Amino acid sequence: MAIIEKLHVHRFRNLSNQYLEPNKNINLFLGKNAQGKTNFIEALYYLGHNRSFKTTKTKDIIPFDSNLLQVGAIIDDVRVLLKKTSSKSEITINQQKAQNNSQLSQLLPTQIISPDRGFVVGGAPKLKRSYLDWGVFHIKPTLLTTYKSYNKILKNINLLLVKNNTKELEYWFSKLAYLSLDISKARLEYIDALNNTINKTHKSDKVGFFQQVGDLTMNFQNGWVKGVDPLDYDSVLYYLSTNIQSFVRLKHLACGPHKANIEYSLNRKTENHLSRGEQKTLSLVYWLVQVLLLVEKNIKPVVLIDDISSELDQQKINQTLQFLSALDVQIFITDIGNTALNFAQENIKTFQINNGIISQ
Numbered sequence: 184m185a186i187i188e189k190l191h192v193h194r195f196r197n198l199s200n201q202y203l204e205p206n207k208n209i210n211l212f213l214g215k216n217a218q219g220k221t222n223f224i225e226a227l228y229y230l231g232h233n234r235s236f237k238t239t240k241t242k243d244i245i246p247f248d249s250n251l252l253q254v255g256a257i258i259d260d261v262r263v264l265l266k267k268t269s270s271k272s273e274i275t276i277n278q279q280k281a282q283n284n285s286q287l288s289q290l291l292p293t294q295i296i297s298p299d300r301g302f303v304v305g306g307a308p309k310l311k312r313s314y315l316d317w318g319v320f321h322i323k324p325t326l327l328t329t330y331k332s333y334n335k336i337l338k339n340i341n342l343l344l345v346k347n348n349t350k351e352l353e354y355w356f357s358k359l360a361y362l363s364l365d366i367s368k369a370r371l372e373y374i375d376a377l378n379n380t381i382n383k384t385h386k387s388d389k390v391g392f393f394q395q396v397g398d399l400t401m402n403f404q405n406g407w408v409k410g411v412d413p414l415d416y417d418s419v420l421y422y423l424s425t426n427i428q429s430f431v432r433l434k435h436l437a438c439g440p441h442k443a444n445i446e447y448s449l450n451r452k453t454e455n456h457l458s459r460g461e462q463k464t465l466s467l468v469y470w471l472v473q474v475l476l477l478v479e480k481n482i483k484p485v486v487l488i489d490d491i492s493s494e495l496d497q498q499k500i501n502q503t504l505q506f507l508s509a510l511d512v513q514i515f516i517t518d519i520g521n522t523a524l525n526f527a528q529e530n531i532k533t534f535q536i537n538n539g540i541i542s543q
């Protein structure tokens with residue numbers, strides 16, 4: 184259950200010393216272009232990830248007139264503080280140094296819907312994997328260590344392939360094969376759970392959104408070539424060991440869980456046949472189902488939606504908020520405020536963002 188009770192954006196891009204007590208349910212932030220709406224959503228995301236979805240460089244986020252970024256919050260009675268300069272980083276949870284970023288993401292799981300991050304349907308495989316693994320990680324946090332080890336080993340293998348040093352490869356292949364099984368298994372289980380949730384949701388859809396959208400199906404590609412069983416160690420290792428020469432020619436390992444992908448389809452139409460609007464709607468369905476699945480597992484993510492009316496029409500905005508409201512999750516939405524958003528809910532707190540200053 185993640186609820187941000189208090190938030191203090193000390194310094195983050197154009198936001199400085201902004202203190203607020205958000206609503207437990209819907210929080211709407213209105214502001215014209217370039218006032219700080221996306222910066223605010225990014226600050227919340229940063230708090231849950233210790234990184235941005237827009238940039239990999241800390242110096243982009245440090246305010247122009249400062250050398251420090253700092254965001255703090257009280258989340259479910261736990262005090263979190265994140266302080267960074269371009270060379271130093273300090274994260275404390277209840278005044279104790281945080282062990283790792285996964286401690287942060289478990290405290291503040293966030294599902295983000297933002298044009299800056301991109302839409303999952305029609306998006307690049309990397310983006311699709313990142314959303315998929317977000318869900319996998321929240322259901323099975325131990326997998327984060329597996330991902331990390333896998334990536335380290337993959338790096339070693341690619342170095343050896345560049346140097347054409349094939350002697351040590353067998354050793355690293357066996358390690359990689361072993362870890363790849365855990366990743367594939369967890370992803371397959373997660374996709375199964377998502378599919379179950381989709382089927383259930385279609386049947387008991389009070390909002391009418393899912394029925395109106397149609398049938399979403401997900402075709403998971405595990406990243407290996409046809410014929411390799413991703414859940415069988417011998418099958419994976421045999422494939423790796425018998426194809427060394429082709430990997431050497433490519434100078435990298437071009438298959439494995441790091442190349443996994445999901446092809447989405449709507450009413451049997453595949454992704455590249457869908458209109459931009461259909462892709463957006465389907466992405467939304469995917470995100471909502473991910474949130475629903477986590478809620479069913481008793482993990483309540485905070486939902487961040489940037490620029491809501493540029494992405495969704497009035498009816499979808501209302502259906503989305505009704506759906507999320509019924510799940511009792513905390514939501515932060517930004518909007519430019521040109522369209523009169525007709526929220527049916529009473530449980531909404533509205534803020535204005537003006538030149539980096541947030542007022543209620």
Ligand SMILES: Nc1ncnc2c1ncn2[C@@H]1O[C@H](COP(=O)(O)OP(=O)(O)OP(=O)(O)O)[C@@H](O)[C@H]1O
Binds near residue numbers: 195222244245
């Ligand atoms: N490191 C920084 N320090 C100070 N200001 C910054 C920094 N990075 C970006 N800004 C400024 O913050 C302002 C607000 O940006 P933001 O992306 O939050 O706008 P927005 O309200 O989302 O606008 P839009 O409606 O156009 O999406 C911009 O003018 C931007 O130049």
Ligand SMILES: [Mg+2]
Binds near residue numbers: 220221222489490
């Ligand atoms: Mg913006």
